[in-house]
Amino acid sequence: MLALTGYVDRLSAKPGGTIAFKISSTLGGEYLADLVRIRCGDPNPAGPGLKILPVDLPFGGRFRGRHQPVHLGSYGRIETPAALADVPVLTLSAVIWPTLPDGNAQAILTVGDPSGDAGIGLEIGPDGAALRLVTTGGTQTAAVGAPLTARAWYRIEATVDVAAGTARIVQTPLDPARLGLRAATTTVQVTGKPLLAGAGTMLAATPGGEGVPASRHYDGKLEAPTLVAGDLDTAGVPAGRVLAAWDLGRDIGGVRVVDIGPGGHHGVVVNLPTRGVTGARWTGREMCWRHAPKDYAAIHFHSDDLYDCGWETDFSFTVPDGMPSGLYGARLRSGEHEDIIPFYVRPxxxxxxxxxxxxxxxxxxxxxxxxxxxxxxxxxxxxxxxxxxxxxxxxxxxxxxxxxxxxxxxxxxxxxxxxxxxxxxxxxxxxxxxxxxxxxxxxxxxxxxxxxxxxxxxxxxxxxxxxxxxxxxxxxxxxxxxxxxxxxxxxxxxxxxxxxxxxxxxxxxxxxxxxxxxxxxxxRNPDLPGVIEVRRAETGIRAWAAETGEYYHQLDGELGGLWRxxxxxxxxxxxxxxxxxxxxxxxxxxxxxxxxxxxxxxxxxxxxxxxxxxxxxxxxxxxxxxxxxxxxxxxxxxxxxxxxxxxxxxxxxxxxxxxxxxxxxxxxxxxxxxxxxxxxxxxxxxxxxxxxxxxxxxxxxxxxxxxxxxxxxxxxxxxxxxxxxxx
Missing domain, CATH: 3.40.50.880 (Class I glutamine amidotransferase (GATase) domain)
Incomplete structure (x- = not known):
């Protein structure tokens, strides 16, 4: 991270409006913040040069520096009761389209904290679908032993039978004719009594510990995460009682995660993963998610997504009456370190x-x-x-x-x-x-x-x-x-x-x-201030191309691409x-x-x-x-x-x-x-x-x-x- 930097809660304000400044410093001690007007931002000595002009208005001052971290990676967070997982037989299942399956362990669906004191996690890793389980005997892990193919659809599931003392993991390719693969499964003995009473459920990540909201982020698409009291049949249909079933094709334009199960255990996604993406049921017959949400019931999570750093405010500035409209900056200085955070004053x-x-x-x-x-x-x-x-x-x-x-x-x-x-x-x-x-x-x-x-x-x-x-x-x-x-x-x-x-x-x-x-x-979406979305569709001078069928924005449901x-x-x-x-x-x-x-x-x-x-x-x-x-x-x-x-x-x-x-x-x-x-x-x-x-x-x-x-x-x-x- 930079030693001294920050951002504003809004890029412009008119007289009477207030701008909040969010600052992070790893330097210790104080930093000085003062107000400047930015006239020319070109440092080339062959030109007019940088013109950063001081402004004589009450602003900023000296502040004690503090480090404010950034937590990258998107995930789903759902507040579920601790007793949800306290059943004789518990199955966690999901449909996935992994994009980096050969890397480290990535969480798909977790209940509690399987890397902490109590919890269970359905994961993937180099050896395919995996289970992480906390028992009285410690943390136990197991995998099916069949590597996943990147950008292919699978249904994965893990079932823990407390009475039998066993756990079964299943990995089923949804396009076996193309992949040439069969379902892979493994059953292992559970040593000790499972500790499943941890509260809270996460999608595409697991709790990260003190000061870190999430870890073991998943890269790829996720669809139909489900918790069942009992088992699934060979087609993946719950044979037991559904505890929670999240339909990720609902509220695509927002951040809600909707549970269509009997308990209504709804949640939210954090750090704005990509929605409005094709799911396992997409056939190519419909290109707009608004017309066929079941075909777009997936979310593409990334380990480096970020929406809002969430930093606390160090100081604010209320634009005074009579302040000329223009381009200004909050200049931060501490020793040899300097940063200027631009903002605009409206008329x-x-x-x-x-x-x-x-x-x-x-x-x-x-x-x-x-x-x-x-x-x-x-x-x-x-x-x-x-x-x-x-x-x-x-x-x-x-x-x-x-x-x-x-x-x-x-x-x-x-x-x-x-x-x-x-x-x-x-x-x-x-x-x-x-x-x-x-x-x-x-x-x-x-x-x-x-x-x-x-x-x-x-x-x-x-x-x-x-x-x-x-x-x-x-x-x-x-x-x-x-x-x-x-x-x-x-x-x-x-x-x-x-x-x-x-x-x-x-x-x-x-x-x-x-x-x-x-x-x-x-x-844009008025409910998600500060974010814009672009889908690089069909043609144009592009840094990347949107996936076929993913040309419609998640934020407004409209066709993206060129204005042309x-x-x-x-x-x-x-x-x-x-x-x-x-x-x-x-x-x-x-x-x-x-x-x-x-x-x-x-x-x-x-x-x-x-x-x-x-x-x-x-x-x-x-x-x-x-x-x-x-x-x-x-x-x-x-x-x-x-x-x-x-x-x-x-x-x-x-x-x-x-x-x-x-x-x-x-x-x-x-x-x-x-x-x-x-x-x-x-x-x-x-x-x-x-x-x-x-x-x-x-x-x-x-x-x-x-x-x-x-x-x-x-x-x-x-x-x-x-x-x-x-x-």
């Missing part, structure tokens, strides 16, 4: 004084939070040290779980991401790439290039977050003459898409300053949409003849250049990495003017997969190499609103070049000032 409702709104892409920051890239080599570490950049990388610290661009230990994709944890990548000074021609910033710190430019140009602005917009809707946007995005507003909910579309349809002006925006559809596959291509909102991706390299735009039309010539006032943006702190050029193009077939407004297009991209750049029909044919008929471009566009909308989009992630990295006096900066200033003036 006072009804008192908006700025004509321009910056919409912080916090859903995207969260989707990428703690992205382990594996690129932290010796040269990169040297740059971080030389520049005084943020030294804390997810490559070194996996304690705080991962991003939706990583995979779990069992190689399944991370579909859920929470902000209720330290997000190491959402810090000023964090470098993503060892960029040979620039700074290598992405997401949160890259967007401070725009904030720094707004400050340098004296353009008044307010800030709201994606989460604010999703919670409260288009009314938040209506007071503003123009809404500006950052460099990569990739992840959006139906609520944020609806709000932005309504804003432009009502006459608003949208300035889209990134690439690969409005790309993935994500889900959901009938809302980015071109429909922003005029351009994702077209090509390559290495983190920047090139330039070439101004097109259409830019000289008197109707749009004002955009290029003071810009005589034909080549635009062959410089910058992001890849060395204003057009790079991920590129968006105009396409009327995908929704670009028919009167859109393409002002400039990029050129000169390296051999790593390829068209996005959703545009390719084969190795030669493209969806819109353009040659493959023509799809490798960023289009800078302008469109007057029938509503009286307007669009200006640049189609490139690296655009804002060029704004500060030559003291903010360059063609990229002048173009954006012409647009923003005209939009801000309401024209």
């Amino acid at each position: 006072t409702p009804g008192k908006t004084g700025a004509p321009v709104l910056f919409l912080a892409s916090t859903f995207t920051y969260q989707a990428y939070a703690n992205h382990r890239r594996g690129n932290l080599d010796e040269g990169f570490r040297a740059r971080i040290k030389d520049w005084g950049a943020n030294p804390n990388s997810p490559d070194d610290h996996s304690d705080y779980a991962h991003s939706t661009y990583n995979r779990h230990p069992d190689n399944s994709g991370v579909a859920l991401s929470s902000r209720l944890r330290p997000m190491l990548t959402m810090r000023p000074g964090f470098l993503t790439f060892n960029d040979a021609r620039g700074s290598g910033l992405r997401h949160f710190p890259a967007d401070t290039h725009l904030l720094d430019w707004l400050e340098a140009k004296g353009i008044a602005y307010d800030i709201l977050t994606d989460e604010d917009l999703d919670d409260e809707g288009v009314d938040l946007l209506r007071p503003y003459a123009a809404v500006l995005t950052g460099s990569h507003p990739e992840y959006h909910t139906p609520g944020t898409m609806d709000a932005l579309e309504t804003y432009t349809q009502e006459g608003g002006r949208l300035v889209y300053l990134g690439g690969n925006g409005f790309y993935w559809r994500i889900a 596959r959901n009938g809302r291509p980015p071109q429909r909102l922003a005029g351009v949409g994702f077209s090509s991706q390559g290495l983190f390299e920047g090139s330039h735009y070439r101004r097109l003849p259409a830019a000289d039309d008197p109707a749009v010539a004002w955009i290029f006032e003071g810009v005589p250049e034909t080549i635009i943006g062959d410089f910058g702190l992001s890849g060395g050029g204003a057009a790079g990495f991920e590129l968006d193009r105009a396409d009327v077939n995908l929704g670009t407004p028919p009167n859109t003017v393409v002002l400039a297009s990029s050129e000169g991209h390296g051999p790593s750049f390829i068209p996005v997969f959703e545009d390719l029909l084969s190795h030669v044919n493209t969806l819109n008929g353009e040659p493959r190499d023509r799809l490798v471009r960023a289009d800078m566009i302008y469109a007057d909308l029938p509503s009286g609103g307007a669009l200006f989009s640049v189609g490139s992630i690296t655009f804002c990295g060029s704004l500060s070049h030559a003291g903010y006096d360059n063609p990229v900066s002048r173009i954006l200033e012409n647009v923003v000032r005209r939009f801000a003036a309401g024209s």
Whole structure:
């Protein structure tokens, strides 16, 4: 763990609202917390440099440090009476789809604490299904001796017959024709009297002891965990009295574990395992869990899942009246250790004084939070040290779980991401790439290039977050003459898409300053604050692919994947949409003849250049990495003017997969190499609103070049000032 770090309970607050800070320190002694404003988060000495400005407001102070641990791993927790297991014959059974069966012992269904003083556990391990039982003679373990095949369905069961003094374990493959396996079984003598009176039942884990809520986590899918007073028949049907039977296909969108047995022993899942996944009965006839919950009656547990660190609050801050809207941070310092936890101050409702709104892409920051890239080599570490950049990388610290661009230990994709944890990548000074021609910033710190430019140009602005917009809707946007995005507003909910579309349809002006925006559809659940979900379905530029049949979100029950596959291509909102991706390299735009039309010539006032943006702190050029193009077939407004297009991209750049029909044919008929471009566009909308989009992630990295006096900066200033003036 980091020596000093923390997180906030919410990313933004308006005057009168309170933000709580959750801090962990392993240093002992005190730490100092003070308030700063974050203007520029780029430590590159060739640029403006880090601009972390002190704020003179009552805030923080000195606090005694304390270590607050993180407990990774999802599981089910059920409060059951101690007498539940006190029967002459007890059977524990479950249907499983293990993903790491060759590892250490993993608990499937436990009653009491089988690694402690009293309890029984149905487990798996390298020797297949296993039993762990506490008796008067100590802890006894046994296994069937038949290794499990990964990603195959089995029914496993363990029966303890107290009177006979025996225990039987059975492992039955549910697809024997494919696996070529028979059921495996073993019977062992129980030495001593079983101690089964431990209270509480767990799924996919077992109690972990003092200070640790769970251990021996299971990686894989789990279905139909059942407790029976008696035995099961050969088909797995209870021959005795059902004590508890948990239907994991119920309340898929939430955290409840529903017992359909007579006792109603309901529980909850902890640390948000993946739900809405195919179960043992899935046939492929239905792709949406809402339509066939019995086909989706499984939960995929992971040993590294995390929802909420659950840390206690060290201090709070209530935003005072009159505090300017902006990006701030709680700076923590103790000796040589420092961390800055960002947060946003919203404008006072009804008192908006700025004509321009910056919409912080916090859903995207969260989707990428703690992205382990594996690129932290010796040269990169040297740059971080030389520049005084943020030294804390997810490559070194996996304690705080991962991003939706990583995979779990069992190689399944991370579909859920929470902000209720330290997000190491959402810090000023964090470098993503060892960029040979620039700074290598992405997401949160890259967007401070725009904030720094707004400050340098004296353009008044307010800030709201994606989460604010999703919670409260288009009314938040209506007071503003123009809404500006950052460099990569990739992840959006139906609520944020609806709000932005309504804003432009009502006459608003949208300035889209990134690439690969409005790309993935994500889900939220108001009952689970702070978490987003993405299912990487069907196609697209992806870090992993969702399993077939698992394209529907668990949090809202709706189809995931690309917004384009959901009938809302980015071109429909922003005029351009994702077209090509390559290495983190920047090139330039070439101004097109259409830019000289008197109707749009004002955009290029003071810009005589034909080549635009062959410089910058992001890849060395204003057009790079991920590129968006105009396409009327995908929704670009028919009167859109393409002002400039990029050129000169390296051999790593390829068209996005959703545009390719084969190795030669493209969806819109353009040659493959023509799809490798960023289009800078302008469109007057029938509503009286307007669009200006640049189609490139690296655009804002060029704004500060030559003291903010360059063609990229002048173009954006012409647009923003005209939009801000309401024209």
